[in-house]
Amino acid sequence: MSDSDKYQVEEPELAPDDPMRNFLPTSFGKRSKEANIATQIEQSRRQVEAPVASKKAASGTDSDSDSDSDDDDSDDSEDEDKFPVSHELVLHTHDRAITTVALDPAGARMLSGSLDGTVKFHDFAAMTPTTLRAFKSVDPWEAKKSSNAPDSHPIQHIAFSPLSGSVFLCITAHPQAKIMSRDGDVLTEFVKGDMYLRDMNNTKGHVGEIAAGAWHPTDQNICVTAGSDSTLRIWDVNNKRSQRDVIAFKSKVVGTAGRTRMTAVAWGAPAQGGNPVLVAAALDGSLVMYSGNSPFNRPTAEIRDAHKPDTWTGGVDISSDGRMVVTRGGDGLIKLWDTRKFKEPLVKVEHASTSDRFPMTNIKYAPNSSCIITGSASGHLHILNPGNLRVELVTPVTPGAPLIVVDWHARLNQIVTGSANSETHVLYNPTMSTRGALEVMTRAPKKRHVDDDPAFTMDQSAGISADSIITPGAIQGTKRGGVTASGKSRDPRRPQVQQITPFMRSQPDEKHISENIPLSRMLHEDPREALLKYADIAKKDPKFTGAWKSTQPVTQYAEISDDEADGGPNKKVKR
CATH class of the missing domain: 2.130.10.10 (YVTN repeat-like/Quinoprotein amine dehydrogenase)
Known part of the structure; x- marks a missing residue:
């Protein structure tokens, strides 16, 4: 074949509706990240073959002509x-x-x-x-599920x-x-x-x-x-x-x-x-x-x-x-x-x-x-x-x-x-x-990555990605258990956990008690002082003995001498 001969290279042809066209580039260079809103909305269109119209279902009439089929499409x-x-x-x-x-x-x-x-x-x-x-x-x-709750x-x-x-x-x-x-x-x-x-x-x-x-x-x-x-x-x-x-x-x-x-x-x-x-x-x-x-x-x-x-x-x-x-x-x-x-x-x-x-x-x-x-x-x-x-x-x-x-x-x-x-x-x-x-x-689609879902790609115990490269001895060798005297974890990757002591466990929340428990403010109140606040009111206006307040006799006590008050000579001596 001489150099002057012309030859033609056959290229593969794809149909306009071939799904492979979605994976082939349409141009060279950097692509724009702008979304084709019309295409995205059209892709979300519902593929419904024949929705049932109300008027047709209610009347129950059938049409046989081509004009009636056009009416169905318009409905x-x-x-x-x-x-x-x-x-x-x-x-x-x-x-x-x-x-x-x-x-x-x-x-x-x-x-x-x-x-x-x-x-x-x-x-x-x-x-x-x-x-x-x-x-x-x-x-x-x-929060309230027990360990054996299925x-x-x-x-x-x-x-x-x-x-x-x-x-x-x-x-x-x-x-x-x-x-x-x-x-x-x-x-x-x-x-x-x-x-x-x-x-x-x-x-x-x-x-x-x-x-x-x-x-x-x-x-x-x-x-x-x-x-x-x-x-x-x-x-x-x-x-x-x-x-x-x-x-x-x-x-x-x-x-x-x-x-x-x-x-x-x-x-x-x-x-x-x-x-x-x-x-x-x-x-x-x-x-x-x-x-x-x-x-x-x-x-x-x-x-x-x-x-x-x-x-x-x-x-x-x-x-x-x-x-x-x-x-x-x-x-x-x-x-x-x-x-x-x-x-x-x-x-x-x-x-x-x-x-x-x-x-x-x-x-x-x-x-x-x-x-x-x-x-x-x-x-x-x-x-x-x-x-x-x-x-x-x-x-x-x-x-x-x-x-x-x-x-x-x-x-x-x-x-x-x-x-x-x-x-x-x-x-x-x-x-x-x-x-x-x-x-x-109407938003541009986000580029999906393998790390988008951390539930499948993250090691929850170590906090690292599953596809990451781990140098031998770099992370696993530094893992140490236990806590220090101050309550801080020895593991540098673990956050500090608050130490729960018996005192902290039994210490109630004062705000919660005051808001939810009736009469909780009386817990720290002296009962004697609380009763004495009403002493004068009870004396001036007795509520329970007011019926015979005017007829109540005056109490009279016998007069005793100082010797009798001290015991006197007739007082028996304890043995």
Whole structure:
């Protein structure tokens, strides 16, 4: 072949949709770290084949023409624009089914509770498309777990305070509820009642497992809990030693001895002002309503057969105007009630229940009560009309895994769901939603490193990375055990541990005693001095002898001489 001959080198050609193109460079030189926001948001679009529109499902009409198929596509697009369900963010932070989710009023922090007994903390401001994880995991009962305790208590319900969001109510499968800070610190642990008392009005707290709870709609210091001891207890977060009010519900079902388990509770109030409404459901099928703040001597209205007896009614919610109540029972029915005519349901529809496996399955009103959302046993999200409970949209979230808990945040306009396959989904729409998951997808992805997760790459005992090179004798040879005479550890890598002496162990906290133990200030008070303070008052105005004060004779004593005072000659001498 001569030099003048022309030859051509064949280059491999890739299809435009070939996934290998993502790994091939598109240009030479240093790349820009700026994120392609449009591409990242498009990657989070949900791959839903055929969402079910409400009008089609309600009317049950079928079309055979091509024009009708075009109408179906337009209806699907309209549903995506109407509800924030077009895109999603998926979090895998739990090991077992997720039973509750909560977002603070600002929408910056999200909490999720699970059957694994942990509460996971997520900050939208700290996550990127490649670092979708919780920054903190808290076990509310870690400090009180014994060495032989196998598991923690499952998380039943968590809810941020509706006004400030600085604290949240944490309810586990235990008689004691907790008030925790937004950073996971236990601020208040409500007292447990005396299980040997028959009258539940005389106990200071629950004596059975707590199933649900709710915050007061206008007072951030008041909350309510519903327990298996047939009581609703209203608490003041500043007083943990006793509840503020007790509502002892008396069941009218024969054979229950007047007791039943309270399964769900909701507390709402009109947005324009008015008396709050407290609604609770019981295991005997009853639905009870209380109006006002206190006292709760008798219910405003009570329905005995609201749902089938001995089925768990786990979902109760009140509309934003305080007039409508929606319940989801274990009998496979969703019912709509009017608080002004609290006798018969306005509408009821069939909906498969999951309360046999997950009794904490809920149902929620959307912001401004524009619709109602709930999950299903098939893993679909159902959006219902608030007036007639007709289906407006059914979209799969976790197909095959029951959708347990749902929530719709008003400020973010995003829907958060928790499923039995331990997945948390945040549904949003780029044109309708603000911040939250949308803010996460607009950030540049963080470059992942092997040391990003210290639980897998750090030797916790030595405090070094697992892939680091250790010089023989450099670290391991200098390890020394024991402590010095001053209590300082001989190991230079170990922090100094405070020495616990018998005196320090028995020394009480004076501030804790003064705040929590009544009349503790009398501990160091002289009883004689305390009684003498009332000597003059008792002499001037006797309380117990005042009835015969004017008729009491004057005591007269015989006069004795000095010799008699000294003993006198007749005094016997001791021998």
